[in-house]
Amino acid sequence: MTLVPFDDRDGFIWYNGALIPWREAKFHVLTHALHYASAVFEGERAYNGQVFKLTEHSQRLIDSGKILGFDIPWTAEQIDQATRDTIAANGMTDCYVRPIAWRGAEQMGVAAQQTKIHLAIAVWAWPSYFSPEMRAKGIRLNLSPWKRPHPETAPTQSKAAGLYMIGTLSKHSAEGAGYTDSLMLDWRGYVAEATGANIFLVIDGKIHTPIPDCFLDGITRRTVIGLAKARGYEVIERRITLEEFANTQEVFLTGTAAEVTPVGEISSEAFDYRFTPGPVTAALIADYDKLVGRA
Ligand code: PMP
Numbered sequence: 001m002t003l004v005p006f007d008d009r010d011g012f013i014w015y016n017g018a019l020i021p022w023r024e025a026k027f028h029v030l031t032h033a034l035h036y037a038s039a040v041f042e043g044e045r046a047y048n049g050q051v052f053k054l055t056e057h058s059q060r061l062i063d064s065g066k067i068l069g070f071d072i073p074w075t076a077e078q079i080d081q082a083t084r085d086t087i088a089a090n091g092m093t094d095c096y097v098r099p100i101a102w103r104g105a106e107q108m109g110v111a112a113q114q115t116k117i118h119l120a121i122a123v124w125a126w127p128s129y130f131s132p133e134m135r136a137k138g139i140r141l142n143l144s145p146w147k148r149p150h151p152e153t154a155p156t157q158s159k160a161a162g163l164y165m166i167g168t169l170s171k172h173s174a175e176g177a178g179y180t181d182s183l184m185l186d187w188r189g190y191v192a193e194a195t196g197a198n199i200f201l202v203i204d205g206k207i208h209t210p211i212p213d214c215f216l217d218g219i220t221r222r223t224v225i226g227l228a229k230a231r232g233y234e235v236i237e238r239r240i241t242l243e244e245f246a247n248t249q250e251v252f253l254t255g256t257a258a259e260v261t262p263v264g265e266i267s268s269e270a271f272d273y274r275f276t277p278g279p280v281t282a283a284l285i286a287d288y289d290k291l292v293g294r295a
Contacts, residue, residue: 037165063158140178
């Protein structure tokens with residue numbers, strides 16, 4: 001696979017209020033966010049020119065910033081419009097959208113009260129997070145050596161860049177061992193989520209998913225819970241242990257990028273749980289595709 005680096009592309013990036021050429025969207029190395037992870041971001045997706053749940057994402061970005069102690073100097077409405085302008089400027093209809101807000105270079109040190117808050121929005125073509133073959137068979141997850149932290153240990157309800165430190169380490173542990181993604185447990189040892197997507201289990205026709213009390217309550221998670229209930233499925237939010245995968249028929253992940261992705265295997269040296277993508281997953285994939293307007 002040839003990688004085109006993200007700083008070596010053409011197009012336009014919305015940067016602090018204006019659309020500027022892609023290659024000029026830079027910041028100084030002594031930027032607070034780079035050293036102290038004072039950044040929050042979003043992952044969104046446009047289908048046929050419309051960002052799915054745009055305002056919810058813009059609002060979550062603002063809320064994430066507040067949790068890190070800063071106010072993004074644009075309203076959700078302004079961020080929505082900036083997002084639409086960025087998509088139009090790049091001539092895109094189906095794309096991934098990445099807004100990011102961060103503390104600037106005015107102060108270097110742990111304290112950052114005087115830093116300016118910056119906002120940038122970039123969009124790029126990104127058709128599928130997991131390949132269609134992987135999605136048909138179900139992806140393979142290893143067990144992450146990292147745990148989702150206690151809410152008093154990290155700002156777990158913020159989509160904060162710093163929380164992805166263990167995400168990247170987990171994903172690398174999976175890829176290094178031939179898996180696609182990693183299942184993360186929480187600080188108590190309960191099932192939490194994958195590195196960038198929430199998790200659901202189908203047990204005897206009912207849908208179970210962990211309570212998002214120390215990780216992101218995904219916008220896709222909430223959407224899929226709604227779709228499942230509309231179909232008449234019972235959805236139970238509760239604490240789930242790893243051993244329960246032994247009695248689980250279907251497993252799937254949800255996320256803006258993952259959409260609804262079946263899981264075929266969760267394994268480690270100590271256990272090997274296998275699942276076959278089944279009717280519940282298939283129904284929710286179809287409903288989600290319809291909702292987002294995929295042709
Ligand atoms: N958990 C993590 C760690 C994520 O990065 C994401 C993707 N934003 C999700 C869950 C799913 O969230 P959403 O459905 O809002 O994309």
